Amino acid sequence: MEKRTILAITLCIVVWLVWQAFFIKPVEPPPGTIPDGGTGKDTAANENKPASSSSGNIPDAIDTEPQKPEKTVWLETDYYKVLLTNHGAAIKDLYIKKYWARDEKKGGAIDKTKLQDLVDVGDEKHLPATISFKKFGGMENAPVPTGWTLVNSDASSAVFRTNFGGAEIEKKFRLTETPYLFEVIARVTNNGDETLNEQMKVSLFGKLKPKPKTGCFGAPAAITTAACLEGETLEQVGKNKGDFRELQPEVRWTGINQQYFLLALVPTDVEEAACRVEVTDDDYLRSDVLVTERVIPPGGEVEHRFLVYAGPKKLENLKAVSGGAGKKGSAKLDKSVNFGIFAVLCYPMLWTLRLFYGWVGNYGIAIIFLTILVKLLLLPLTQRSMRSMRELAKLKPMMEELKKKYGDDKQKLNEEMLNLYRTHKVNPMGGCFPMLLQMPIWFALYRMLYSSVELYQAPFIAGWIDDLSFRDPYFIMPIVLGATMFLQQRLTPTAADTQQAKIMMYAMPVFFTFIMLYLPSGLVLYIFVNSLLSIGHQMLYNRMTGVAGGNNGKVASK
Incomplete structure (x- = not known):
């Protein structure tokens, strides 16, 4: 020839x-040894696949409120509308205005009867913006607080409150003027007579979706991932059950990263933070931010602030968000846009x-x-x-x-x-x-x-x-x-x-x-x-x- x-x-x-190599590249398997998110030290337990982030013994000393009947409240801007629930004081639905959802039954065509929903988990145990504690009063892996009450709400904010282990926890969602951005403020008040150590964790969730079968001539599948940016390093998992990453200490953001949309959590008031992203055994993507341990004296309180970005991956909107552990200026949400090795072009x-x-x-x-x-x-x-x-x-x-x-x-x-x-x-x-x-x-x-x-x-x-x-x-x-x-x-x-x-x-x-x-x-x-x-x-x-x-x-x- x-x-x-x-x-x-x-x-x-x-x-x-x-x-095939650059556009249908699978997520890499996790490394063998992962640093502990709270201490920065390697642990033997992490040398192999660790327990899920939600695992751990539930200490009997933590008193929790019983679950109350569900109450919800809508907050809305020109860019999105978010449905909040007192079950977990978390996000139940989050619709992006001006963007329609895709109908998977029609091969992914636009469905102009449904807005794009960034919260599609279908399970109250996996609602985004849920808080828990790695440490609380000396206890490890305290249970997720329950029994939240919607204490007040208006056009721009909603406040939930519960009692937990001798402390009062208040969680406020507040809209901002920045497109696709709102704030989550968690306040812990020590009502006990002894010093309280607490280390808060905030979690985002996404449903792991099966890879569409388009054949060898189909378009590359858009894989949704759990992602975390630490410094300049973006780590993502989203393919295999049990895949995970842990990063520290300068976490800029963590979130659920889709092809065109991003749900991200940005810590704004800490010098250091750790993150963990994983694919859980029950087919969920989980993305956690773990903030620095705080010591609260009797009668004292601490406040944790986070920004939530929920919107399209437009560069001007992503670059407008500031924050990240130990950082001033941009949170670099634009790193979620994956241009790979061709970014310079x-x-x-x-x-x-x-x-x-x-x-x-x-x-x-x-x-x-x-x-x-x-x-x-x-x-x-x-x-x-x-x-x-x-x-x-x-x-x-x-x-x-x-x-x-x-x-x-x-x-x-x-x-x-x-x-x-x-x-x-x-x-x-x-x-x-x-x-x-x-x-x-x-x-x-x-x-x-x-x-x-x-x-x-x-x-x-x-x-x-x-x-x-x-x-x-x-x-x-x-x-x-x-x-x-x-x-x-x-x-x-x-x-x-x-x-x-x-x-x-x-x-x-x-x-x-x-x-x-x-x-x-x-x-x-x-x-x-x-x-x-x-x-x-x-x-x-x-x-x-x-x-x-x-x-x-x-x-x-x-």
Whole structure:
């Protein structure tokens, strides 16, 4: 088989493998030894899989209030509405306004009858913003306080209170003016006659969802994770039961991280904090913040403050949140946006995409403009590749003669081929090398378009593509894309023989059409427009250089 054909097939396989490696990468298994979240010392119990965060002996000395009949209260802003319950003094529902939920029964299509709900746990034992204590009055792993009473509420706040082990615990939820942000304030008052040591833990939960079965040609599955940022290190778990991480001492935030949305907890009044993220045995994602141990004298009180971010992963909203243990300034919630190794390219691309959107008001058109801009920036490399492929195509008759003459002597044939390239100053890899240089940009564009919430439910053409983050519902664009790729193959000069050229001409468009069927339509739109621009460029180049397009790119005689 001709070497360039083999190289082309190899490149396709490499692209597919890189795609699998970078965009469907599973969460890594946990390390063997994990530092203790409260002391920073390694413990033998953590050398293997530890007990769940909620495990531990319940001390008899802790008096708890009996569970009271449920009472709920809604708090609402222009950005979200949150339902609070006295069962755990926690979050029961949290709906993000202006964002619709996906209907998994319809393959993930937007359901315009339901708002996006960031609390989908279905179990009172796993409600977000639940507090517990690693240490309380000298006891380890005290039980979760119960018997909360809703003592007062208004349009911007709600206060819950309970008695627990000789102390009064008050928990206040307060809205803020910052988009998608509210505050949780937990106050512990020591009503006893002895000093009280307490170390509070606040937990967020998410339901572990099974990986969707989309087949080998489906879009990469969006895995929801339990995540924690300590310093500059983001750790996430979200695949296997029993996976966990523990980090300290400068935890900026911990939360439940989805593809387009984030539910995060930010400690704001401590110098040090630890976090633990895990996949529990009952299929829940759990994310805990453990604050520094405090000593409360008789009659004294301590207050713990946390910020809760619940909203889309828009960079300007994420960067507006300040806090984190021992930190001033940004809590770096933007670290939840996973651009991977291509971040250095993705951020300017996203900035440019949003700039175009500000001009035209349609993200589909903005993607078209971005595609044109990238095409112009890569024009010198593309031109060089075309020139090299044209020069190589001109040698095809001489290459065929060499094959006839030395067909039985592979070593001699290779030597003569190299002499031919050297004589005519043609690099057989010259057409491929510029394409390889462009691949990081293509992968970065893929990652940016796939990870950006800006495309979530963003329409392009009403009645056809109403959500650029979802596949083309009628598969029109992937099929047309396959046709344009077929046309592009015909226009591209080639040194391969007729049979090999036909195989590539028909097989590659079909292969990529199947790949594109279930990819986000915003990404397919980029590839489609890029293909049209490439066809126009190739036709113009062929006309300027005397290459005929109707004969598999052979050089026309003059």
